[in-house]
Amino acid sequence: MELTIDGRNVPFRAGQTVLDVARENGIYIPTLCWHPRIGPSSRCRLCIVEIEGTRGLQTACSVLAGSGITVRTDTEIVKTARRMTVENLLYDGHHDCIACEANGRCELQDVAYRLGIREYPVVSEPAQLLDDSSAMIVMDPNKCIVCGRCIIACNEIVGNDVLTFSQRGYRTKIVCDTAVPMAESSCVQCGECLQLCPTGAITEKKSAGKGREWELEKVNSTCPYCGVGCQVILHVDRAANRIVRISGREVPPNDGMLCVKGRFAYEFTESPKRLTKPLIKKDGKHVEVSWDEALDYTARRFKEIKEKHGADAFGFIASSRSTNENAYATMKFSRAVIGTNNVDNCART
Amino acid sequence: MTNSIQELEYAKLLFVIGSNTTEAHPVISYYIKRAVRNGATMIVNDPRRIDLCQWASHYVQINPGSDVAYINGLMREIIANEWHDKVYVEKFTEGFEELRKTVEGYTLERTSEITGVSVETIREVARILHEIHPASVVYTLGITEHICGVDNVRSLANLQMLLGNMGFYAGGLNPLRGQNNVQGSCDMGALPNVFCGYQRVDDSNARRKFEKAWNVTGLSPKPGITMTEMFADALHGSVKALLIAGENVIQTEPHMAHTIRCMEACEFIVLSEIFYNETAPYADVIFPDRAWGEEDGTFSNTERRMQRVRAAVKPQGDARSHWWIMNELGKRMGVDMKFETSNDVWEEMRSLSPGFNGITRERIETIGLQWPCPTTSHPGTPFLHVGGSFTRGKGLFAAIEYSPPAETPDSDYPFWLSTGRRLWHYHTGTQTHNSLGMDDLFGEELIEISPVDAARLGIKTGDWVRASSRRGTITLRAWVIDRSPEGLCWTSFHFAKACANELTIDAFDPISKTAEYKVCAIHLEKAADGEPLGSTLVPRRQARP
Structure with missing residues (x-):
């Protein structure tokens, strides 16, 4: 089975979406709400493409590949629409890449770069307050693009049922339980939300300022706590000889998920109380x-x-x-x- | 586990018993909750109304230590209604008649009386087990940490064989192992009766094989003693030297006062440790061990998956790998074990273990493999006993009678005490207390008391209480919570300052030698009024909003 993307005939398998086929063939389609563990939710509208014979623009993440269809990912209409979407997201928040913990691993930053956005209108509204009440996780609503990934992560992936949308439309925001500070909520600090957050809206509190993504070496290992044997990536500052943060690897048995100990209880190795001599x-x-x-x-x-x-x-x-x-x-x-x-x-x- | 972790998401029926999954194995609880979202029925059986109950379709509150009676009662009801899998029982098992005769005595009324579960609930649970196949049985230390721990496990095996649930995807008998590499320590033969790969020391062929490979003679054919026996024998004087590699035994063993006496009696104690913990003062020599993060090697997880652990940072100070220490001591005692790298150790182990032979370091570079994996082309084994084939041929039913716990409440010590682990800490806390922020999440040990008992004793959350058993006393603050049923208190051993193991009983299962951590009797009294727990100390629970 074959379809045409940007003039190229490419093969596909039953069940694949247009996005899957494009990515498999190295054709760039930006996404923000889509994630392999979340699947299509068609919220961010960035993966829009033109498909011949259909009305308007379609979201590539949710349209199944069909034999013989013709897809265009690079038309002016598509590019303009994408750019406008990202500019609106940037305008909505306070996206200060220099200070942002997610710099270098931010999908919004990557998408803006790919779309050639150099300047965007500056916000007029004052910044909202951070929620840094909890021990391990910082929520910054100013960087939230309301993609909904953290909501699916919290409710459907780990089933902890804490995060939810609050308010409507332009004022929609992510809150814990009944909009209480995270420290007072039923959150158990598993950190699945920050693992799936595409921007700097949810980040690790303890890792702040300790090293940029590209400076840290990634080492695959196994969690040292219970018998589940979760697979982890250790983000290591070699010069400081320190583990800066831990993320879940998306392989069996844990498929990226971790708990509070596996994700956050790692400094014991560098404790000054360690035994160092016989x-x-x-x-x-x-x-x-x-x-x-x-x-x-x-x-x-x-x-x-x-x-x-x-x-x-x-x-x-x-x-x-x-x-x-x-x-x-x-x-x-x-x-x-x-x-x-x-x-x-x-x-x- | 006979089956794999990720299968749990696709289970149709989950029978969870003695497992506080959301706290002790959080990531497995995610899969279980997803199974429930997928439409699975879940029966949670536990003396405590643990947080997992909020996702369960049925919560069965059983009396502490009454598991055998409960399972026997269920089996009697299943057999009486002819709900067992007759074809499976006939084809794949032995001993059904004896089982039938034994469970005959566990009438609904008698079972109900022992377990505290209503007759209707026992009927209902038996009916669900009949109607939905296969069921996945999930258990943890709530089953094994009893003087009848082995009986408990065998009872669950009986139930699963009776229902024909062994050897199927998303079925089976699934113990969730407590520590990161407790499966691996057993796989490696750190057990008194077997070499690595579960090859018995009393098998002369196995001994010959190891003698040849190790270039030694006269390996002992006599199975050794267990850890709990080592301590007792140290006290009696027949054990003179102990080498303890990374376990804080003072805090982890039951009846702390007894453990201290054993350690004091032992002539020579060597530790291989990362911290100067509560056990360290008793040691004659302490070797600084490399910690996780500094150490290269492998762990085996609860689903028998051997996975890589990698050194990410340089070791602190002069810390050395434990295998290197063993190698150096061996050389000084005239046996060169010839280990130069951790992979040397792995390769030697692999060459001597038929079940793990196919698991090379290269093959598990990105994803681990589940044993048995006999050859380098074998894909590993996600679930055991496929289609009803058991290691010994046929699955053997064990006819088992209920026996009460070693210590039950009386007028002097009127409360049950059960112990376990919390989400926020790990064992004696050497790792979690020394990691930033974990003590902000849960900074002191609390004893959980039911609202009914608390009202009667005039105790409110935050008050100081004195909890005493026949073996010791601890003073800690109270957490009044409906997770505990009337008459049962609960606490953990994560904090040296108020450690549950000062109270727990040193009564052991006669076969596994596992202590009855889950049940003992205590006395409870208010010591002083306390401040309410501060906002960051308010212990949070996983709850559905």
Whole structure:
């Protein structure tokens, strides 16, 4: 099956939208409300295209590809309409890219750039107040484009049912529960809203000012908390040796979703309370020693105890917090080096 | 889990028992809530009206520790109505007659009396289990942390086999494991009776294989002792040395006073730790371990998926990987384990574990694989026991009788205490208390008390209360909340200052040696008036507006 986009014949599969087909073939169609995990909602009107034989402009995210149809994504009408839409969004808010936490990962910024918008009318209304009441999440209504992604994220994707639209038309805004500050709402700070927010309207409070998107290295890993094993992307400032923020990877088992611990409880690694040197108890007090001293001492005591009391006088507890490799090493050490099967982990507790 | 996490979204019937999913496994709760949105029926069975109940079509409030009686009662009703899957039972299972005879004694009336569930509700739940197939059974530590934990699990297995729900997409028996790598520690053979890949130490072929691979002789054929036995044996003097890699046992083990005595009695204690935690003072040597974020390796999740963990930052100070410490100690004791990188460890493990052999680091570079995965071309196993095939051949029913908890309320200690985990913290909090903002979300431990009991004792939210068991006393503030039924209190072990494990009982399941964290008896009294909880301390609940 084939259709024509901008004069090119391109193949498609049943069930694909015009947007899917265009993206698969490298044809640029801007979107703001669309997201792979949300699907079409046809709110932002940016993916509009002309389709021969239909009236007006169609939203590519919601029109299914059909055999033989002819689509144009680059006509003056389309370009003008898109530009006008984005200019209106920019005019509506206070979009200060220099100060914005989302600079570099803002879809509105990207779309404006792609559409060649250099200047836009400046706002006349005073800025609205931020909601920075909660521990982890900042909501800035001045940067909200009311695309509805956070609402779907909160209500349909993670089912936490907190965010909702309030008021009507031009004054529509996103609120928590019955328009209470986030800290007083039923929000559990999972952060799915900020993961799916296309602009700087919902951002991580703790990451503010700690590094631009393009400065941070992305490292794929697995969350260290419960047994779900959520896949995460660690955004790392190499120079400062610090994890700046965490986002969910859109792969099994979590498909991008996280909880408050997985997304926000990461600074323990850089805590000044971390143990940094081996310790040995001397005269009832722990004192810092070298690795060699600690290892030699431990090996000597282990040998003495083994000689005097046998291998079964040992007990080894592997950490269920640590890696498989560390658990295996503990297991091998107890069996191959000491000679006891007295090895267990905290599975029972 | 016999099945996969993402299947839960497509379940038709969810039977959740002993799992406070929205707090302990939030991301799994999202899938469960999506299943409900997709039209699934959900039965939540729990002594507490946990937040998940707000999405459930049925909430069954069962008495603490009465799970076996409840499941037996359901099975009796199912069998009496001939609602069981006769073809499945005939073809794929053994022991049905004994099961039938045992559950016969669990009449609706008797079950109702033990469990506190009405006769009508038991009938209704049995009918739903009959009408909707397959059901996915989801459980957590509310099932296992009892002196009858193994019985509880086997009862649920009985139920699922009876209904023919094992071996199907979105069915099965799904324990949600508590810690990030508790599945992996077991997979790796950090257990007293098996090597990695669940190869038994009392199997001489397995021992020969490991002796050859490790270049050692005389591996012990005698299964070792469990962690709980190690502590008891330290107290009795037969265990002299303990090596504890990353567990804050003082705070995690039941009956803290007893754990302290065990630790004090032990001759030589070595820790591999990231923080100087409550266990550290008892150690003779403490090695600074690398933390998550500094460590390269793998975790196995609750659905048996082996996934990559990567070093993202440089280790703090002189912290070293635990496998390196083991390797260095081995060399000093005359056995070179020959580990130079964490991948060396992984490759050795893989070569010795038929079930994990196909899982190379390259294959799990972007997405993890679920074991069993015997070869490098095997796609992994999303759900087990396909179509009713069990590891041992046929699924074996276990006829199980109900037994009451080790300690039940009496006139001296009139309240049930159950314990668990909160959304905002993780275990003893070494990670969450040391991460910014988490203590702003939940900064001190509270004891949850039902409004009825609170009114009787003159306690309001924020008041200081003294909670005592036969083993200890803690003083903390009260949270009066209808999540607790009358007669039951609840608290966690996240805070050293008021740790539930000062109260919990060191009574263990005879097989798994898991402690009965979920039930003990306490006395409760008001200690002092307290301020109402501040606005940021008001504990929030997941609620439907």
